[in-house]
Amino acid sequence: MLRIGGIELDVPVGQAALSGYSDGPMRRIARRLGAPYALHEVVLDRSILRPGKLRRRTIPPLEPDDHPIGGQLMGAEPDEFAAAAEIMVAHGYDVIDINFGCPVKKVLGRCRGGYLLSDPDTALAILRAVRAAVPPAVPVTLKMRRGMDDTVESERAFFRIFDAAWDLGFAAVAVHGRTVRQKYVGPSRWDFLARAKRHAGDRVVLGSGDLFTAEDVRRMLAETGVDGVLLARGCIGNPWLFRETRALLAGGPLPPPPDVPEQGRVIRAHFDLTVQAYGEAKAAQVMRKFGIKYAELHPHYREVRTAFVRAQTPDRWQAVLDEWYDPSRPWPPGVRKTGPGLLVAAGACQ
Numbered sequence: 460m461l462r463i464g465g466i467e468l469d470v471p472v473g474q475a476a477l478s479g480y481s482d483g484p485m486r487r488i489a490r491r492l493g494a495p496y497a498l499h500e501v502v503l504d505r506s507i508l509r510p511g512k513l514r515r516r517t518i519p520p521l522e523p524d525d526h527p528i529g530g531q532l533m534g535a536e537p538d539e540f541a542a543a544a545e546i547m548v549a550h551g552y553d554v555i556d557i558n559f560g561c562p563v564k565k566v567l568g569r570c571r572g573g574y575l576l577s578d579p580d581t582a583l584a585i586l587r588a589v590r591a592a593v594p595p596a597v598p599v600t601l602k603m604r605r606g607m608d609d610t611v612e613s614e615r616a617f618f619r620i621f622d623a624a625w626d627l628g629f630a631a632v633a634v635h636g637r638t639v640r641q642k643y644v645g646p647s648r649w650d651f652l653a654r655a656k657r658h659a660g661d662r663v664v665l666g667s668g669d670l671f672t673a674e675d676v677r678r679m680l681a682e683t684g685v686d687g688v689l690l691a692r693g694c695i696g697n698p699w700l701f702r703e704t705r706a707l708l709a710g711g712p713l714p715p716p717p718d719v720p721e722q723g724r725v726i727r728a729h730f731d732l733t734v735q736a737y738g739e740a741k742a743a744q745v746m747r748k749f750g751i752k753y754a755e756l757h758p759h760y761r762e763v764r765t766a767f768v769r770a771q772t773p774d775r776w777q778a779v780l781d782e783w784y785d786p787s788r789p790w791p792p793g794v795r796k797t798g799p800g801l802l803v804a805a806g807a808c809q
Contacts, residue, residue: 464598471687493701573639696752723784
């Protein structure tokens with residue numbers, strides 16, 4: 460069990476906000492395969508402050524099966540952050556999440572995301588403004604990295620912001636075990652997650668970083684003591700990770716990786732949801748990045764990846780699925796992904 464404010468989740472796992480990925484179709488597929496909670500991809504506060512096409516495109520209407528959902532915001536000005544949070548609550552988001560973790564150079568250059576870990580005064584002003592603007596019944600959460608860099612000053616700033624979130628009544632804080640300067644290079648420091656959880660006591664701390672398998676999730680929970688985890692890169696093209704994690708945390712055996720026909724059924728469902736969300740003309744373009752990741756679970760990864768890259772129309776997408784996910788063919792076993800770019804055949808040592 461995991462509680463985020465008044466929201467109860469039956470398993471301590473959620474889908475993180477993934478810029479460019481965690482749209483409605485991806486979230487809904489993840490939920491069908493066991494994700495009890497998901498976050499919308501990060502949204503710039505200014506993009507939703509004016510009504511019109513940009514707001515509708517940035518935060519489209521939510522579907523009934525897409526709850527509970529967190530809306531993650533990024534910005535630099537406390538008043539704009541607060542106003543955008545109010546809009547997201549009005550649009551049906553169950554949780555408001557503040558992003559102080561994005562390591563992208565363009566974001567840092569505009570004093571947003573992870574930059575705010577180096578500016579605690581502004582960070583605290585944003586926390587106060589958002590918590591004051593959002594109704595008390597709506598949980599507010601925070602996403603952080605473990606600091607801007609590895610200096611003592613950076614760690615001091617981290618814990619100043621971390622403690623302020625609890626003092627202001629935040630429901631949970633998610634901590635990624637890398638610094639902003641690291642981006643995604645080098646290992647995530649799980650020992651720091653353990654320190655942060657010990658420091659927080661009985662408050663809800665979520666862990667993130669280097670979670671690519673169900674065993675990774677089990678191990679992070681056991682080794683760090685965090686209350687839950689958010690799956691990020693590990694679940695792109697692999698929504699079965701939620702099903703596998705549920706099974707392992709329930710004390711059962713790890714399910715086998717999805718076979719090729721099952722993969723095909725899920726990809727078709729994802730494509731259909733994408734058509735509903737974006738229209739048939741745009742669906743193939745949107746799904747290209749997902750097809751590349753789904754292909755990593757196929758026993759003929761390289762050929763399937765190439766086929767998805769070349770599929771520029773809905774008809775070509777259907778042709779790829781018909782050829783490479785044909786349930787009548789005797790396919791080899793599916794592949795289990797064990798890390799970024801690391802593939803292990805079903806049944807092999809991991």
